[in-house]
Amino acid sequence: MSIQALIANFDKYLPLNDEEREALRLCVVERKLRRKQFVLQEGEVCKHYTFVVEGCFKKYHVDTKGVEHNLQFIAENDWITEVDSIHNRKPSKAYIEAIEPAIILQISQRDLYDLLAKFHKLERIFRVIIENRYVALENRLLQTISETAEDRYLSFMEQYHDLASRLPNTQIASYLGITPEFLSKIRGKLSKKTEKS
Amino acid sequence: MSIQALIANFDKYLPLNDEEREALRLCVVERKLRRKQFVLQEGEVCKHYTFVVEGCFKKYHVDTKGVEHNLQFIAENDWITEVDSIHNRKPSKAYIEAIEPAIILQISQRDLYDLLAKFHKLERIFRVIIENRYVALENRLLQTISETAEDRYLSFMEQYHDLASRLPNTQIASYLGITPEFLSKIRGKLSKKTEKS
DNA sequence: CGAAAATTTGACATGACTCAACTGGAGTGG
DNA sequence: CCACTCCAGTTGAGTCATGTCAAATTTTCG
Numbered sequence: 433m434s435i436q437a438l439i440a441n442f443d444k445y446l447p448l449n450d451e452e453r454e455a456l457r458l459c460v461v462e463r464k465l466r467r468k469q470f471v472l473q474e475g476e477v478c479k480h481y482t483f484v485v486e487g488c489f490k491k492y493h494v495d496t497k498g499v500e501h502n503l504q505f506i507a508e509n510d511w512i513t514e515v516d517s518i519h520n521r522k523p524s525k526a527y528i529e530a531i532e533p534a535i536i537l538q539i540s541q542r543d544l545y546d547l548l549a550k551f552h553k554l555e556r557i558f559r560v561i562i563e564n565r566y567v568a569l570e571n572r573l574l575q576t577i578s579e580t581a582e583d584r585y586l587s588f589m590e591q592y593h594d595l596a597s598r599l600p601n602t603q604i605a606s607y608l609g610i611t612p613e614f615l616s617k618i619r620g621k622l623s624k625k626t627e628k629s
Numbered sequence: 630m631s632i633q634a635l636i637a638n639f640d641k642y643l644p645l646n647d648e649e650r651e652a653l654r655l656c657v658v659e660r661k662l663r664r665k666q667f668v669l670q671e672g673e674v675c676k677h678y679t680f681v682v683e684g685c686f687k688k689y690h691v692d693t694k695g696v697e698h699n700l701q702f703i704a705e706n707d708w709i710t711e712v713d714s715i716h717n718r719k720p721s722k723a724y725i726e727a728i729e730p731a732i733i734l735q736i737s738q739r740d741l742y743d744l745l746a747k748f749h750k751l752e753r754i755f756r757v758i759i760e761n762r763y764v765a766l767e768n769r770l771l772q773t774i775s776e777t778a779e780d781r782y783l784s785f786m787e788q789y790h791d792l793a794s795r796l797p798n799t800q801i802a803s804y805l806g807i808t809p810e811f812l813s814k815i816r817g818k819l820s821k822k823t824e825k826s
Numbered sequence: 827c828g829a830a831a832a833t834t835t836g837a838c839a840t841g842a843c844t845c846a847a848c849t850g851g852a853g854t855g856g
Numbered sequence: 857c858c859a860c861t862c863c864a865g866t867t868g869a870g871t872c873a874t875g876t877c878a879a880a881t882t883t884t885c886g
Contacts, residue, residue, distance in 0.1 A: 467885090493771055501775040503767060516764045519757075552749040559756040560716075566763050567713040569770065570700060574690055576773050577806025578698045581874075600832060600884095609774025614874055616834055778842075797864060811842055813866055 434485040435460055438537050441483070441509050445557045452551055459543035463536050471512060471528040471536065478517035478524050480538040484510050487534025488598055491526050492606065502607040507595055511561060512536075532598065581610045582618050631682040632657055635734050638680070638706050642754045649748055656740035660733050668709060668725040668733065675714035675721050677735040681707050684731025685795055688723050689803065699804040704792055708758060709733075729795065778807045779815050 435457060442448050448456070462485075465471070471489065472478050484506055491504040491512070503526065506512045517524040518541050539547070548555045575584050585608055589596050596604060605615035632654060639645050645653070659682075662668070668686065669675050681703055688701040688709070700723065703709045714721040715738050736744070745752045772781050782805055786793050793801060802812040 493775070495775055499775075501771060503771060515760050515767075519760060548753070552752060555749060555752050555756060556745070559752060559759065562756065562759050562763055563712050563716060566759055566766065569763065569766050570712075573766065573770050573773065574698060574700060576770065577804075578690070578692055578696075602832060607774075611875060612833075613835085613876080616832095617874090620834075799864065808843060809865075810844080810867085813864095814842090817866075 434462060434535060435537060437485050437509060438483045442554075442557055445560050446553050448553070452553065455547060455551070456539075459539050459547070460537045461539075463538060465530045465534045465536065467530055467533060469530050471530070472514055472517070472524050473527055474525060475523045476517075477521055478514040479541050481518065481541070481544050482512040482528075483537040483539075484508055484512060485535040485537060487530055487532040487536075488595070489528055489534065490531055490603060491528045493526050500606055501609070502603060505592075505595055505599065505603075505607065507598075513562075513565075515562070531603070576609060581608060581614065582622070584608050585615065585618055586622075631659060631732060632734060634682050634706060635680045639751075639754055642757050643750050645750070649750065652744060652748070653736075656736050656744070657734045658736075660735060662727045662731045662733065664727055664730060666727050668727070669711055669714070669721050670724055671722060672720045673714075674718050675711040676738050678715065678738070678741050679709040679725075680734040680736075681705055681709060682732040682734060684727055684729040684733075685792070686725055686731065687728055687800060688725045690723050697803055698806070699800060702789075702792055702796070702800075702804065704795075710759075710762075712759070728800070773806060778805060778811065779819070781805050782812065782815055783819075 438460065439448060439453055439456065442456075465487070471480075471482055474494065486508055488505060488507045489512060490502050491506065491514070492500045492502045494500055506528075512528055514524050514526055514528065516522055517526075548558065575587060579587070585604070588604065588608065601615055601619070602612045605612040608615065610618075635657065636645060636650055636653065639653075662684070668677075668679055671691065683705055685702060685704045686709060687699050688703065688711070689697045689699045691697055703725075709725055711721050711723055711725065713719055714723075745755065772784060776784070782801070785801065785805065798812055798816070799809045802809045805812065807815075
């Protein structure tokens with residue numbers, strides 16, 4: 433069963449014992465999603481912590497002009513979180529949407545809180561997971577305020593080349609904070625450069 | 630003693646009992662810093678978790694051209710963290726520098742780990758602290774990729790008006806990811822606008 | 827296959843940076 | 857108290873980065 437992937441993911445942080453595994457098994461629910469289905473929509477309170485077994489998601493906000501801004505892509509063996517909504521029970525400002533057919537595992541907010549209260553080890557694992565996220569996000573912010581769009585695009589392609597190949601450029605442009613047209617121009621310029629050499 | 634401020638800060642998350650307070654007291658060290666002194670410099674491994682009792686700090690990276698990029702300002706009753714460096718024992722890529730005379734409390738990495746292992750409650754508090762940071766950072770990233778520099782400046786001034794009054798505009802510009810000259814032009818434009826009304 | 831979405835391209839407009847010059851405090855030493 | 861320096865802030869001209877809009881083309885998915 434696909435919960436093995438989730439347990440393997442935890443084990444990378446700290447190995448779980450049988451009791452902890454069993455507790456997880458009892459509260460994890462599997463779901464399948466088609467393209468364009470939502471894990472979370474704006475205005476909803478996020479009620480589940482979600483682990484991606486298969487497929488790929490985007491988390492984005494929609495601004496007042498109706499333009500989408502991608503905050504994150506989430507693929508296999510990673511956690512989907514809308515931290516502010518799930519922990520503070522606030523309506524989400526973000527959408528989380530499948531961009532490929534997907535299989536996910538979900539733990540309800542209630543069950544998660546019980547697990548965290550009962551197992552110090554899980555509390556630690558979730559602390560470390562969010563810390564790693566924080567580091568990645570801070571690096572991205574640094575790039576965003578200090579580098580040109582072309583450099584950010586190159587970094588992204590280098591760091592996430594496997595992910596990038598599954599994404600339309602429109603989505604990458606939104607993630608980088610530029611328009612699809614401008615990304616296309618960057619790509620045009622870069623391919624001319626590499627042709628020459 | 631200034632450790633009261635630290636305990637009060639924790640209590641806002643979860644009230645500490647006497648044992649936990651005592652354990653904290655035993656490992657917290659107070660330091661005073663003058664302007665331009667560093668809590669952490671590039672290349673050093675971060676060895677302390679730091680709480681700001683008084684004063685204000687900036688955390689920044691220096692790029693290959695020697696330009697500083699401010700990632701964060703940290704003032705009273707807040708935590709200074711270089712997450713990647715302290716937890717993964719990697720040399721820091723950031724500087725953390727006092728921009729006012731300051732009083733801080735520090736817990737060594739070693740002591741912190743003991744505390745987190747011993748007290749589940751502290752583990753939770755640190756999880757929640759980093760989660761809140763994450764949320765704030767994500768909002769800032771969203772603004773950075775979706776809004777114009779003028780709007781980001783206005784948001785910053787609204788959200789951190791008390792902090793902003795203590796900072797030179799150069800530092801704010803660096804935080805917003807723009808040049809000081811351009812910020813000056815934005816300010817000029819805005820003051821013309823408000824004059825009219 | 828057919829509709830919808832993604833991509834490219836070009837002309838033009840605006841945002842933001844660079845560089846250089848100038849202004850006006852805030853120390854600092856005489 | 858003055859002369860001096862140093863740094864933050866402002867301003868303007870020119871340039872580069874990026875956005876907007878529209879049209880044509882290609883790809884993708886149902």
